[in-house]
Amino acid sequence: MAMSDADTKTSAEKPADSANRKPHLYLVDGSAYIFRAYHRLPPLTDPEGTPVGAVYGYTTMLWKLAQDLDDADGPTHLAVILDKASRSFRHDLFPEYKANRPPPPEDLVPQFPLIRDATRAFSLPCIEEEMLEADDLIASYARAATRKGWDVTIVSSDKDLMQLVGKCGDADDGVDGGCVDMLDTMKNARIDIPEVQEKFGVLPEQLGDVLALMGDSVDNIPGVRGIGPKTASKLINEYGTLEAVLTAAPDMKKSKMKENLIEHAEMARLSRELVQLKEDCDLPMELEDFALDGIPPDPLAAFLSKHGFTSLLKRLGNGAGSPARPTELDPAKAENAAADAVEGATRQPLPEWPKIDLDAYECVQSVERLDAWIERAFAAHAVAIDTETSSLDAMRAELAGVSLALGPNDACYIPLGHGSDDMFAEKPEQIALDVALEKLKPLLESDAVLKVGQNIKYDINVLARHGIAMGPVEDTMILSFDLDAGRGGGGIGQAHGMDSLAETHLGHTTLTFKDICGTGKKQIPFSAVPLDKATRYAAEDADVTWRLWKVLRQRVADEGATRIYERVDRPLIPVVAGMEREGIKVDREFLSGLSSEFGGQIDALEKQIHEMAGEPFTVGSPKQLGEILFDKMGYKGGKKGKSGQYSTDQSVLEGLASQGVDLAARVLDWRQLSKLRSTYTEALQEAINPRTGRVHTSYSLVGAQTGRLSSTDPNLQNIPIRTETGRRIREAFVAEEGNVLLAADYSQIELRLAAHMADVPPLKEAFANGEDIHARTALEMYGEVTRDTRAQAKTINFAILYGISRWGLAGRLGTDADEAQGMIDRYFERFPGIQRYIVATLEKVRECGYSETLFGRKTHFRNINSKNQAERQGAERAAINAPIQGTSADIIKRAMARMMPALRDAGLNDVRMLLQVHDELVFELPEGDVAAASPIIERVMAEAALPSVTLDVPLGIDIGTGKSWGEAH
Template identity: 75%
Template sequence: MTEKQHLYLVDGSSYIFRAYHRLPPLTNPHGTPVGAVYGYTTMLWKLADDLDKADGPTHLAVILDKGSHSFRNDMYDQYKAHRPPPPEDLVPQFPLIRDATRAFSLPCIEEDGLEADDLIASYALAAARQGWDVTIVSSDKDLMQLVGEAIPGDNGLPGGNIDMLDTMKNQRIEIPEVVEKFGVTPDKVGDVLALMGDSVDNVPGIFGIGPKTASKLIQDHGSLAAALDSAEGMKPSKLRERLIEGREMALLSRQLVALKEDCPLPVALEDMVLRSIPPEPLSAFLTEHGFTSLLRRLGDGAGSPSRPTTLNPAKPQTSGAPAAPGGNRQPPPEMPAVDRSTYECVQTMERLEHWIARALTARLVAIDTETSALDAMNSDLVGISLALGPNDACYVPFGHGGTDMFAERPEQVPIDAALAALRPLLESDAVLKIGQNIKYDLTMFARHGIQVAPIDDTMIISFALDTGRSLDGIGGGHGMDELSERHLGHTTLTFKDICGSGKKAIPFGEVPLDRATEYAAEDADVTWRLHSLLKPRLAIEGGTRVYQTVDRPLIAVVAQMERHGIRVDRTRLAGLSEEFAIEIARIEGEIHELAGQSFTIGSPKQLGDILFDKMGYKGGRKGKSGQYSTDQAILEALAGQGAPIAQKVLDWRQLAKLKNTYTDALQAAINPVTQRVHTSYSLVGAQTGRLSSTDPNLQNIPIRTAIGRQIRQAFVPEAGNVLLAADYSQIELRLAASMADVPPLKEAFAQGEDIHSRTAEEMFGAVDRDTRARAKTINFAILYGISRWGLAGRLGTSADEAQAMIDRYFERFPGIQRYIVTTLEQVRERGYSETLFGRKTWFPRINSKNQAERQGSERAAINAPIQGTSADIIKRAMVRMLPALAQAGLPQVRMLLQVHDELVFELPEGDVAAASDVIRQVMAEAALPAVTLDVPLGVEIGHGASWDAAH
């Protein structure tokens, strides 16, 4: 019986651009750029070698685009007109990439006037008609039109199957995957594409018709022609108008997206037989371009870079499959192990200028600062490290030596002279500065009058790629030590290793220069290495948009907010601390009286013994430590059962926390120089993408309680100014209405109705104080994936009653239920959720056999796209805010705080009206143009003599 033939057709163009964006700039011995060539070579080597070893593939060819002009440009002169020209350093690499393909002794096929997709279509169908199976190595949506089973064969013989392979996701694309993506079978994909258009190729489609609408039209009518013909019979609507007006463009678009299936085949199918990679001419090619590490592999007989990959993966399961544990990373160029002995301690201006000149030439430098303390607003620069490549790093000390005036100080470049020399490099638009948590370094330099730009941040890149994901058994954090372990397999020196700990700890400025150099230069070296590994993954894994348009530009904005700080009224805070202390003492006396004895209320053990052993309350449970739990849920349950002591303890805890965390701590946090409080925002502290605040935390002050308002009254402006608070109104509910497509809720928001009243009317048929309160609870609870038991606890009802309310909610708003079901299905399959702006959040325990872990992940996964989109929107508003205010002639308006869905500004009182208009517009339009929502974003603005008064 003849062996089944299986042809693999590689879409080479996609490999080229992935390779280009994956690697830092590289040149060969002749000075020609070869970064993309190297990446392409490693990727193709891996593919060809794995396919040769795998069971099944028999033939392989690489298909490329020969030029930018094809017959489609003759049909429509604007086809691909908006595509930018290829990067200047990529152009000379195109012919070398063709050489690389032929060096593998693989067919490299391209034809004038045809696109690679057309050649792939012609070869795929020709092979399938001969009974061959075909796999197209690509994720291009246009090629999904070809996917099919048992393509009709020649002369009535059985035909072969055509599928696709996305090597970046290691995923097969067959008919079910195409249907999932487009809502239609592959033969109808072209009709959907014709309606929705393609902004990348500038296929016009019909303006205003997106993927969902296009899919539904084809589902409902069966074809493009039928969908267009149906317009005349539709009721008057925007859709009807668009279909009628856009008919000709849709028909043209259908021709543009159609694949040419009858191209001449310049290489015979039989000449594509897949064999082992021969040593020549590959060896000569690798030698010519200086690819020594690959040359060693060839000499060792190794087939591919060392990364286990399956190129014949099983079709992924739609449920119960484990979430992907790691990123889809191609093997990077080999880097030498970290060698701290190679680092230079720069102690003269001559050597510093040498490093600066090299950095200006390199156009890319990793930087890191060493300081006298962790607080960027209350510390001194001790030194700076630079890295230009692996083990190519230095440390420039400024402030080393003992604190004793008689202590001997080592030779160093004076700080003023060093910073003056570094300023042109740090401020040069032509040099990319890379940091790990570079926000801290921006503040240190800004305090010396240096504005560092442009920047990249490896911590933020890691967050954009791997939020929530634990890799290789190492945690999922984004600190340097963790990233170095995870991605480089290298354990970095720690601050404790260098400075010690406890009473014996010394300031970094007292560390001997040889040890300080090892520690500081290693930080810059590791940062450079991480950047070379992580930055290319953004393009490969779809993280570029959220990083470039949301996260990276936010770094400098947040750093500036932290430097501004906010003024607090020390006298007011001291008065509150005194009031709280008196009230705490009073409640403490009442608790002791109820207990019948004195005890330490802050001790969980003593409190548990009092509540459950002495007072005999039910519901006590002991943990592994043998003591009773007295957490908030336990105390709230006891209070609900009528235990007055439980409520007193809750009141005592709240006051003690507010006193310790805010009224006392805020006084201690006032900067002695600025007389303001400078919180520190983390851009990677919350899994959904929200900012988090520490030292001090300004985001957990109670919003609606009288005590919380008292604390906010202590946040005040400078004399002559006011504080302005701008708050998104119910943004998560608005996003849910839009993302889940819930017509009643969208209508309510569009008409400015009270959303909770509308929900109460839909749910209970009547609106009063009680039904509105219940509706409000349900609205938010459902978005957090609450269980019947959780909702019952919040509403004070039985679980059955709560379930009935959930069922009624889904009955009235079926879009919400569809959203939840669809979201969970996608997360279970892919392992991550995604915001409207493409931010991924990974849920590695979504398919856990542990029920608590699985259900916790499910609840978080339901909310993550909504809360994450909300976070992206307010971040986009923050990035655009200061330029918009400056353009409006309002540069004196300062943005000080971001808390939940709110931005807080300080400004002259006379600028309130003008600034309010700008702030409202920027916030309301923050999603545009990347995302168009079906509901308006409401913004509430207030101002006053304190933060509380601004609400």
Template identity: 75%
Template sequence: MAAKQHLYLVDGSAYIFRAYHRLPPLTDPEGTPVGAVYGYTTMLWKLADDLDKADGPTHLAVVLDKSSHSFRNEIYDQYKANRPDPPEDLVPQFPLIRDATRAFSLPLVEEPDVEADDMIASYARAATRKGWDVTIVSSDKDLMQLIGQCADHDLDDGVEAGGCIDMLDTMKSQRIGREEVIEKFGVGPELVGDVLALMGDSVDNIPGIFGVGPKTASKLINDHGSLTAALDAAPEMKTSKLKERLLEGRGDAELSRVLVTLKEDCELPIALDDMKLDGVPPEPLAAFLEKHGFTSLLRRLDAGRGSPDRPNNLNPIKPENKGAPASSEGNRQPLPEMPAVDRAAYECVQTMERLEHWIARAFAARLVAVDTETSSLDCMQCDLVGFSLALGPNDACYVPLAHGGSDMFAERPDQILLDEALAAIRPLLESEAVLKVFHNGKYDLNVLARNGILVAPVDDTMVISFALDAGRQIDGIGAGGIGGGHGMDELAERHLSHKCLSFKDICGTGRKQIPFGEVPLDKATEYAAEDADITWRLYATLRPRLAIEGGTRVYERVDRPIVPVVAGMERHGIKVDRAALAKLSESFAAQTATLEGEIHEIAGGEFTIGSPKQLGDVLFDKLGYKGGRKGKSGQYSTDQTVLERLSGEGAEIADKVLEWRQLTKLRTTYTDALQAAINPNTGRVHTSYSLVGAQTGRLSSTDPNLQNIPIRTEIGRQIRDAFVADEGNVLLAADYSQIELRLAAHMANVESLKEAFAAGEDIHSRTAREMFGEVTRDTRAQAKTINFAILYGISRWGLAGRLGIEADEAQALIDTYFQRFPGIQRYILETLEKVKERGYSETLFGRKTWFPRINSKNQAERQGSERAAINAPIQGTSADIIKRAMARMGPALEEAGLHDVRMLLQVHDELVFELPEGDVEKASTLIANVMAQAAEPAVRLDVPLDVEIGTGKSWGAAH
């Protein structure tokens, strides 16, 4: 009898995306993106080395997806319709990944219009029919349908019969056999497809039956024996939501069963015998590693050559435990190996005894990841529905508190009473001895504070991610939404190669959406506990990077301390005068109506002013103004730049349309919206600040946005007048004066500007004197525009537009400015040089802002990145300083006995407080001092920071 053959089939597609999301953008010596290639190569290397040390395979092949289309698309045209296109910088890496596979001298299987899973199934079945054992290297649940299948008859070629299939999950370093499948799905591999058909799959857009999760699906299949039997039994079931869903969704389930069934009879492009593993010749691998600059792997290969007992030549010297330079290794330590997410491992805690068990374990662990589930996204009005805890990978639980139907007669599951659970968890969440880790924790802190729990100390994985990678993932997943690329779902995919359950997965969408409190506990536990589990994993993955990549300084000194401070500001809110807002809305409505009449009169007829198409037709076709340009849609552009140009040419209609637009925007955005935003319980407006909204580190405000109210216009002042103090109190506005210019003087080391600031001189007058030889109203205004424009990397064309002059004249002013202040030009050139070399800019506190497009061949992209890179260190340092002031403000006020002073708003360079009238003098001095000294002792500036203070009964009066 010949020796037993053992075929390993590597699911290469899963490797690719895992590799892409766990590493930062890297480029090879030719500038080609290779982050995913590097990750894939190291993972394949590790697999080959591990298998060589163990009882390795006799045959091995890598299987990849050749195309996105398969026979399933012919059956169901929405199959995988929700999958986004691969990231732009991953696409050119696909052929390089194929090159990497060939460099290992491994067979590569990929066929057009056939999915990798089907090729793996076909090869696996063919190998077992030859009597070979098969191991599938993957964690894909669809492939678990194959596990345990064995050859059922002897073969004629003399090879021992009885070949079987198992799976190797490299993320968990675990073999998966029949028992593991039963543990995961509750059924044997032969029935996994039936369970999957009931569950559906949002990733592949397999419909399943809405509302049926893995536990329910498993129970149905176990109770009835098969999918068909379960569906046939539905009419006889007692009336329930499940019965209704099974009856309505039968067609979807039967379609899903076809879609999840693996095709096991594909043609095999490479013969099984040709997959024999004869070692990894070093020459082609060395050439590949050298070409793409993978120097550390090349050193490991050289160290392993010539070892007679290691035929694959992969005998690496264990690398030192330190990060490599960003240009080669991605500045990473090896990421912690964690098991794949197993939602079946989570516990639903429904008794006080089990809750106390988890609390005791959390105290012992000294670190616990926490997440809350609520009835809405409004942290100031929502109800707490439950909370989840995690102490490690898959070691998580969900504690339901308010589950059950909204109907008073609805059946409610067993759960701990809210007050009892909160009393039990409070000592843990308030203990200084236990670190609580959240993701977007500001929301949870406010929810818990409203329930009487003030959580501390806190770490936040969303904020850690921002401190490490601000601006880095512009091409990847999650460009928007909560977290702006640093949300949990985005980071889970990027760093953990895991797709989280979405809210719509468990609650549905549209008319079918149900509140979280009505989600069955098994499904709610999977969703909620997963959030805590992923938070724990992200913390274990990202926190070590802070020290490795120089992020500890800005995170610990700037970002981390601000989380509870901002949460407190949001919670306190600010009072607005509803009657004043209503009066303003009426005034704006009357003014817009008047403007509409005047615009229609000029146009010679009525049209919809808010329609860009109709406005463009009026301006350029009917009225005949020159310079109209049509876009791809075939309509004229009528954006603000176009209207301002027409206004400068004397077009009265353009002036009126601009005014109409501003009034309309202010009414809808502020005077109407602010009235709707008044919290009925507090009578105040509670804005939400994003800690990761602007990549330079500035806070951004939403729901409502209080940072875009016009600053220097009468209309803006009127809106600010509606923000008022309570009876007996006043509002205090503390504003940094020209902080970015002061920072520019320090960072560019411009002696003349530093002297001017030190002497308290008006900086715009000084610039006017340097530039024009005299200070007049006009020269000072021009100097002010130039001062700020230069720091934003403005072009000659941009400056010409702002000053209303020709481009050549604007260039002459820029040249003169750099002659008078050569330090500014030197700073700009040095900043750009560093960013182009390193890929990021840096503030005085070490905050990195990444610019992946800084070396783009696309001129518009490159120039846009250059302009942003020039200003980012200055604007970012300004943001860091005001955050440090905010974090220090509370303790300083308490120490001074100013217990009733409350910080309400942060708007750009300004902080707004509410305080008793009798505290104004003392508080003004303290607030100004805290703000002026906020940079110290971490950074000592060569220029003083000046703070202007104003007070009044309204925000407008305080300016």
């Protein structure tokens, strides 16, 4: 089953006795793959504009399966089984069968025939039959194969197919019969008799009776009302069969279950027929035709090329030949098939949603109702989710409940931790936390069901602490950010918060936490809120999230946000969540000592300042400081604001310090030390998590307009980089015993990107040759490289990219505005590409209102054409830098998303990615892994732009290690 020389073993490399192996048939439940693929990958289109996101996902999944099985020397025969249509013979038995299932998404329908083409492109049999479900064909082929003595593996996790697990009967010709097991590729786990027994409490051959009793709301199999999996299993274990249970029902003790068994006996028998797999179907192809002997590359190459799957096409090498099967890749035929599929589909336009009705939501307080919601969520393949907790800190929060939504006003709240801590107080009726989470876990971890949240990273981390690895996910907050960054008012994060988005897109004002829990001394924890009020608040969050997802998701492709959302930001959600959970160890004793040291220096500075001022005053008071500087000491440049007091902000003090005013310089030192002491040496001690002993920062993916991550609670991105004080604070961040910290930093990435994006040959040449870029700039501008000219060149290099004015540059260089303008003019003369880039960028932004990174991230600038000069110039400066800084952010995000898989593939399972600070990634790893991990980290970071963007300059990475973060620099 070899794929290529690069990816798998060829058939020539198989063991010499492979021809004599016992036949082993793999039957792939292709229908289960389709929805997984649809939700896992973006809504891509091929060169002809046909939706192919699910097709691409299905192709990669089939490719991986082929490779994994080939490496494991698994199948001798393989076929993919699909559902031919939505109707089967079971509808004749029960017309309402599967009536609850929603129609497939509109953009998935035209992909169904292409998925069949994908299967045939692999030269694999693609089996489907009218009026039969894939499960029936799988059952019939499994029966036929085991009767011939073959072993069978069903690639699926479908509970209905678990009825087939185990020995399927005696074989013909007196040989031992084959056995059937299952392979769950999502969990990479085999399912055999013990696994079925563990899950359902019965043997596989009894599972049909259990399924008949419990019913299935997804397939609308009625079952017996009130009987769930555990009760059904208990009854079958006690009585042996469904019929025995129904026969014994009249003699059971009086109970609601007895009444239901008697009343719904015929429905139970009908349900048994519906779940019974048909094992005697006519076989469309002979088993021998499923033989594997390599995959011919030509049909697969044609398919990949036609649909623009270039990355897969590059992986394809020359495979060994096997009997060619029809690929049905004729373009006209494929186009007609897709058109027919769309025409014949049940197409329902997006309904005009009803207004949000807070009284329509359900409070789920029983296991039976929870099961019903879970089954409906599986059927919908997408569910909005939100958690209610005791804290905004996901690493310390206690779970109060979970809300789900499947449509407008179709939402529920599942209380899990409500009630007073008073042991004598009566708690409201609710499902036990461990029971509910055990029920929810398969849904929240299922690849076939998309989980949608607002800032879902928080929910991921809360649930991860309860052993649930939620995915795949989408985030309405990030969708909004990738579509509308810079458009909204207020703070950046606030513009993409749920309250703001609900007002903007739904015209709805949401309940607030204050509405439910109160404020001040009267505020109560959410767990103490009565369930009726809690349900209205929590379920509304899920309902609003579901609606926002529908509104925002359909804009992504139309507005060109697919690439940035699907390839940069969405993949980063679980990565950043994982980093937050890892945290980083901080040396409390070192911080305490540093804090005391800073306190002494602050006191000494304050004493100097008072001596310079000639009197004591409150140094931290801007009013008192202004009066000392401008009234008493008479320094020039004092300006009063509307409040009537002098401004003493940093720029004012820096201006005075540059003029030789020592008091201003000392106040700047005092402010910095005071801020570092309160923000880091004191606050970091309080931030140490008592459970983990580590500090867990929170990263926002929407906190910076350019797309950079921002760090809060605590903020680890504002520690001074180039000062001795900043380095000493970094020494407090340490590795665990036996480990080291590794810091990998992009070297001058924004200058490298500017050289590429502005097309500056001298700078590109300097980077390609590994030169000192600031020295090269000094040489270009001044004709010589000295300490002074290099320092000036370094300042100018970075300042120009931020759209600095002549006055701003003059302030940084300590010169006058005319001389600074002369330097700017000389810079543009030597590097005209930079000036052309600035002009072109501003022209585009003025015309369309937004800038764009190399990866398509759009940042909008509302004030770019403002009549207010200060507003307009501020927008212009930001617009000049946004494409460069944003591209830098995109690149490091892509590196982060690829990093851990690359390290795991290399067997480096103990390397952990802890922090992202601007252009730097910080890892913790065993000291013995440094030599192996360093080149992988460097390669992933250096190649992060590829294949989407090919840069004209190399990305340089500096790597250092040490016992502390400071030592690693």
